[in-house]
Amino acid sequence: MPMTLAEKIISAKVGETVRPGQLVMVPVDQVFAHDLSGPLAITQLGNLGFAGFKNPERVRFFLDHASPTSTVAASNEHRAIRDFAEKWNVELSDVGEGICHQIMLERYARPGEIIIGGDSHTVTGGAVAALATGMGSTDVAIAMFLSRTWLKVPETMRFTLNGTLSRGVYPKDVMLHIIGAIGSGGATYRSMEFVGSAIDSWSVAERATLPNMSVEAGAKCGLCPSDEKTREYFAEQGRLDDYRPLAGDPDAPCRFDMTVDVGTLEPQVAMPHNVDRVVGISDPQVKGLRVHQVYIGTCTNGRIEDFREAAAILDGQKVAKGTRLIAMPGSRTVYMQGLEEGLWQTIVAAGGLINAPGCGACAGVQTGILGSGENCISTMNRNFKGRMGNPEAFIYLASPATCAASAIAGVITDPREVM
């Protein structure tokens, strides 16, 4: 019986063929929390009578949301997490190392694993065919405690992406288009599986934007195959041993099938206050709209490839008067690579600024909170009311190239006009 990638991963873990809708107990290969979900997870571990991890090598804590901290409360929570990690001998990724999802992708996630994270964008791990999914602090604590959790085997929605992207159009645009088409609840409880000739041709960095944003359609996970591109990525990261090929069966029955010819798309923009309010960049609702802040980075588009695209557009240009450009590398690795390539120099010379690796203003906690009535265009994944710390502000989502072009013009701009 042919199986989708999600069914294949779960079946291998439980040792029997599973079917969508079935409730199963699964072993958890890796589990993590960050500085917002970690404190409650630690409290719940205490409530469970925790006295040490069965599998400490599977457990991690990341300090990325407040990185570095700007309140006493956050600093004290960081202290408590550091102390806990040291006491129980589990890995701590400290301030400045970067966003948990980017680091999981670079260093830890492996094809076929089940990964539970205390953050909705844990789904990013699907870029290397890991069934990675976000849960709340209590579920995370129990996954840390028992090294197991329960799952409902998801139905699969298969997205076949064919063709070649036009100049100025990126996987981010493709994902915004898909979410616009199926809606922000369109994949609730389901697995989004991405296949097709376009996926085959994209690097893991390019692919990662799709599973990362699968949760914006409500999905439990977003999965890409593990293939030659995955092997190349693991080789670049110096962990080729973690590679193994893994893919869903092409003839597996799916709940839903959608085919996209990516070559037909223009750059896309999601309008406030929902990710599924997507229009093409030529739409008069967005084209020429004044932007006060441009924010490039986050777990959605904080990889070196994203900053190369942005820097290429910003090279020798100036950010418009009255517009702020903030760039934030997704990890220390990305930061170092950008230093070597001179990308930050280009962005700063253009009038932008670089923040330390982390989540920053995307979580609405610090470093780039919007003023009332302001518009921001960002590479982030969410534009909900209040997301960047102010319910009176307006967030538009787009690719790094569209964001960079908009920074120069001070209004939402088609990147193809400046490339």
Add this chain to the structure above:
Amino acid sequence: MTESGRAWLFGDNISTDLIFPGRYVHLLSNMPELVSHTLEDARADYAAGVKPGEFVVAGDNFGMGSSREQAPVIIRLSGARAIFAKSFARIFFRNAINVGLAAIEVDTDGIADGDALSVDFAAGILIDTDRGIERRFEPLPPIMTEILADGGLVEHIRKHGDFNL
């Protein structure tokens, strides 16, 4: 058993940012203060007005977005007995059950703000007595009913030593 309470009406796509705005994250160690901002960006009158045993009623995709577990926690602490919505975001739904807040998928069309509701959770019946609307819903699966009855997932695991699937 039938329970009664007033409806607090919300729309579709109520995000975790509307339930628990990120700007209040510094209040995590001050739950009473945090609870006073529950759902503030969706309805500023909710947190001060809701009475124990009343119900949150919403449309599709309630709780979309973040995994922040404090979102259902503060709704429970605000006094709401349950949330009735046409559909829930996955992580929110799981969190709600884990923290002991009933999240019920049911057709909420026609229910108006402030309506008197009565509900039988075990039988799966929701009645809007002001409008004479009766809706049936699928009672929660046994595992979730048991987690709720135990008072949340941590208490469930403490009681049984493991998931009692």
